[in-house]
Amino acid sequence: MMQGPTGPATSVATTSPVLRIGGVGKRFGTFTVLDDCSLDVAEGEIVTLLGPSGCGKTTLLRCIAGFWDADSGSITIDGQDMARVPVNRRPVGVVFQSYALFPHLTVARNVGYALRMQGVPRAEAARRVAAALETVSLTGFEDRYPAQLSGGQQQRVAIARVLVMEPRVLLLDEPFNALDAKLRGTMQVELRQLIKSLGLTSIFVTHDQEEALTMSDRIAVMRAGRIEQAAPPDEIFDRPATAYVADFIGSSNFWPSLVADGRVSLPDGQSVATGLRGAVRVMARPHNLQIAPPAAGPWQGRVAFQRSVGPLVEYHVETEGGDAMVKVVAMRRAQDRGFADGTAVSLRIVDPALCAVYPA
Amino acid sequence: MRAFRHLSLSDALGIGLILCVAVFSLLLLVAPSIIVVMISFDTRAFVSFPPEGFTLRWYAEVFEQGELVDAMLNSLQVGLTVTLLCILLGVPTALACARGRFRGTTALSVFVLVPHMVPGIVLGVAVLFAGALVGVSPSIWLQSVAITVFILAVMVRTVQSRLVRLDPALEEAAANLRATPFQSLRTVTFPLLMPAILAGAVFTFVEGFDNLSVAIFTHGFRDRPLPVELLALVQYTSSPLVAAVSGVQIVLAIAALVAVSLSIGLDNVND
Ligand SMILES: Nc1ncnc2c1ncn2[C@@H]1O[C@H](COP(=O)(O)OP(=O)(O)OP(=O)(O)O)[C@@H](O)[C@H]1O
Ligand SMILES: [Mg+2]
Numbered sequence: 001m002m003q004g005p006t007g008p009a010t011s012v013a014t015t016s017p018v019l020r021i022g023g024v025g026k027r028f029g030t031f032t033v034l035d036d037c038s039l040d041v042a043e044g045e046i047v048t049l050l051g052p053s054g055c056g057k058t059t060l061l062r063c064i065a066g067f068w069d070a071d072s073g074s075i076t077i078d079g080q081d082m083a084r085v086p087v088n089r090r091p092v093g094v095v096f097q098s099y100a101l102f103p104h105l106t107v108a109r110n111v112g113y114a115l116r117m118q119g120v121p122r123a124e125a126a127r128r129v130a131a132a133l134e135t136v137s138l139t140g141f142e143d144r145y146p147a148q149l150s151g152g153q154q155q156r157v158a159i160a161r162v163l164v165m166e167p168r169v170l171l172l173d174e175p176f177n178a179l180d181a182k183l184r185g186t187m188q189v190e191l192r193q194l195i196k197s198l199g200l201t202s203i204f205v206t207h208d209q210e211e212a213l214t215m216s217d218r219i220a221v222m223r224a225g226r227i228e229q230a231a232p233p234d235e236i237f238d239r240p241a242t243a244y245v246a247d248f249i250g251s252s253n254f255w256p257s258l259v260a261d262g263r264v265s266l267p268d269g270q271s272v273a274t275g276l277r278g279a280v281r282v283m284a285r286p287h288n289l290q291i292a293p294p295a296a297g298p299w300q301g302r303v304a305f306q307r308s309v310g311p312l313v314e315y316h317v318e319t320e321g322g323d324a325m326v327k328v329v330a331m332r333r334a335q336d337r338g339f340a341d342g343t344a345v346s347l348r349i350v351d352p353a354l355c356a357v358y359p360a
Numbered sequence: 361m362r363a364f365r366h367l368s369l370s371d372a373l374g375i376g377l378i379l380c381v382a383v384f385s386l387l388l389l390v391a392p393s394i395i396v397v398m399i400s401f402d403t404r405a406f407v408s409f410p411p412e413g414f415t416l417r418w419y420a421e422v423f424e425q426g427e428l429v430d431a432m433l434n435s436l437q438v439g440l441t442v443t444l445l446c447i448l449l450g451v452p453t454a455l456a457c458a459r460g461r462f463r464g465t466t467a468l469s470v471f472v473l474v475p476h477m478v479p480g481i482v483l484g485v486a487v488l489f490a491g492a493l494v495g496v497s498p499s500i501w502l503q504s505v506a507i508t509v510f511i512l513a514v515m516v517r518t519v520q521s522r523l524v525r526l527d528p529a530l531e532e533a534a535a536n537l538r539a540t541p542f543q544s545l546r547t548v549t550f551p552l553l554m555p556a557i558l559a560g561a562v563f564t565f566v567e568g569f570d571n572l573s574v575a576i577f578t579h580g581f582r583d584r585p586l587p588v589e590l591l592a593l594v595q596y597t598s599s600p601l602v603a604a605v606s607g608v609q610i611v612l613a614i615a616a617l618v619a620v621s622l623s624i625g626l627d628n629v630n631d
Binding site: 065067086087088089090092093094096097098100102103104113114116117118161162165 | 527529530532533534535536537538539540543547548551552
């Protein structure tokens, strides 16, 4: 994993973080919204906060931007504690979920807003506005009002508006929510490439796991105010730290089991080593299972349901003794028709080392 | 007219009914003004309808009568003072009610409404007596203040309802984009509130210009406002002179509305 071509994971360890979130807590009345959240974001890294609705993603973002004060913990940017720094002095740019474009100002004046507030000389401001608009390919739209733009164009104005002030940290709260599904896909790739080319340190919020996998160098999976795991997408996917993460990202199969002599036996007769003791839950990804015609083996079943997902076929297999359906993903095969519903099949785990073991 | 061919009878009846109601309510609103304007051109020296003949004599007389011109100028002054006071007091009050994080914002927004609920006559008498108690006698200023108290709620409510509909993220965005709280107010909140403030200004100006109930007890002895002057006038004469004064008022009102709608249309000129 560490020797990947882009290598964002390596840079994490070597340079000191731009943004450091240390044990941040936040409560509303007696309700704890954020509980001891810690996260370091390195120079140029895109970290995604991913979690179900209401888990505190926006709250953490608002604490970083300074709209709300954290009750405990600290937030530092480039080593400077942000606690006493007011919103308008934080080196942070926020792209709001609603974009929050100023409806009474033209695109050019929206984008130039921060520069006017800072008293940047006119000529320089005009040059920087033009550059920012060019970056987001909106040259020629200077004199339009936000109401005269499409959703995608509005999003790009919102991005240009914060780029122009060259923030140290870019915060994006579900910026694709207002866009239709098709546009979303292309905008995700474009936005990631744009942020990467500018080398901006970013935190990106979403509750869509595919979006998180597309956008991020690292994903921080949140659950009820806590960060469960923060790791590169591959690692989150292949080695989820908790059963919750495994369940939340991608699809997964779980079996209850018992540890004996430091090993857990798998349904197909193989076994995997673990440091845990007693009752455990074992997880295997559907693509780590192999479906085959019935053969001698301990793990037999019957195809109950199947569906095509692009080039893949997902089988739901009913197994003897198992209560839940086992999900298997296989490549769609051109020659034969695969396994029809009702066919008897046998199952096998391809790589036992990729199975994860969690406390029950 | 193809669209109408397929209308069922009940649809046609429904549309006809809506049209009738619309025309009727328009007539109800406009007819009195039209009647007044028609009467103001009547050649006869008493109010009667329909008018006979056409003359500008009553309009000439309005501007020859010193008291009427003075009364108009007084009312103009009251109207402008009330509007100014309402903007200065009402906009911050609305901001406090809608955005304030301190306790009592609800109490404040109810409290502002109270004077508006009291009958104007009662408020006028109360202000008169309260003024006497602290040694302030009736004057154009006391009248202006009393009407401001009476009508402030309209400005506050107009601005407040616009404020709560504003996306709070706009002000947060301004702060994030390096604006100080004051800059954010000046460049974002205030321009976006402008249409509401102008609408409120029209209401409060008209009230200041036109109010009789509060004014009758609080106006200065030498500074009679127009409504009080007109009340005196209709008690002694029944000439179309009164109608001519109204005619002047109607022209002024239309001019003000046109000016306001033009300026709302141009509010993009703002920073
Ligand atoms: N002003 C507030 N007062 C009280 N509770 C709040 C307030 N704002 C948010 N909360 C609560 O805090 C929790 C976290 O909210 P937050 O907006 O951070 O969630 P989120 O992860 O961004 O969810 P979503 O994906 O729906 O945007 C929620 O349970 C919410 O009800
Ligand atoms: Mg949110």
